[in-house]
Amino acid sequence: MEETISLKDIAHTLRKRIMLISLIAAVAVAVSGIISYFILTPVYQASTQILVNQKTGQQPTLDANQIRTNVDIINTYSVIIKSPTILDKVVENYNLQQSTESLMGKITVNSEQNAQVFNLTIQDEDPAQAVLIANAISETFSEEVPTIMNVDNVKVLSPAVLKDNPSPIKPKPLLNIAIALVVGIMAGVGIAFLLEYLDNTIKTEEDIQTVLQLPVLGVIPKIMVEDEKAPLNRKASKRMGSETLES
Incomplete structure (x- = not known):
């Protein structure tokens, strides 16, 4: 039944x-x-914006092909900025008490669709340390890219800033x-x-x-x-x- x-x-x-x-x-x-509230450690976030523009010395006007090329190259830059070539120098120059592997795990790179700007985001348990690392990586990256890629089309558009009362993003x-x-x-x-x-x-x-x-x-x-x-x-x-x- x-x-x-x-x-x-x-x-x-x-x-x-x-x-x-x-x-x-x-x-x-x-x-x-x-x-x-009592077990998980708060994690803070700091972000910088990096602009990919035309090469130095070119005419100030940009055509559609140049913009499309800059947008496409952001994917390559997203890999380079997380590579040991950049992070090893950051750890050494700024005396960070952490390994390159742990630093790599704190990095998130994303870009807006059809935009020449990509965001570098750092997560850390210390808000001041997150701001320091974000600015250190973006500055080191902008300095090393001309040597690595033989181009000069990267500029730090908006550095990370430490707020007065930062709020954790998690938990x-x-x-x-x-x-x-x-x-x-x-x-x-x-x-x-x-x-x-x-x-x-x-x-x-x-x-x-x-x-x-x-x-x-x-x-x-x-x-x-x-x-x-x-x-x-x-x-x-x-x-x-x-x-x-x-x-």
Whole structure:
């Protein structure tokens, strides 16, 4: 026999397991909050903009082909700026207490579509250090590109600046807590339905017909203790009433 689940059954299961679902969601939110606020280290970000323009000595006007060439060459520059050729000099010249490999992992290079500008972004646990590294890499890159590529078409357009009260880009506690709440609710609902599925006890007449495939001949109502005492209480009340009339 094919088993079907109605919306009423789903609502009943959710109501019955609401405490379990709430507990799992609360635990997920608490764990996410503790990790976000007290365990994860804040990471700050600093960015510089680098302009790729025409070669020095050319006419000031740029045609479409020259702009397209500058845009295409940004892809090459994105590789060069993260290469050991540039980063080794940055580590050496600025006495950075980190390896070239770790410095490479902090760099993100991206460019706007059809633009002659690309952004160099550095992430670090210290906001001042992030600004220092971003400016150091962009300056070193602009100095070394003429030698590496035999061109002089790179200029630092906008250096990184340290703000008064920098805000970390991660972690984002509120976002993490919101995600944990959604995940906790989903996990709680899943566990609730799993427990309901594993519960093979027979509770209602429908369960008898579905599981045993037998007709229900009758139902014995559940009798509470108060219901059992009710006839005795009525007899005692009548007896007391009779005694009062006789007296």
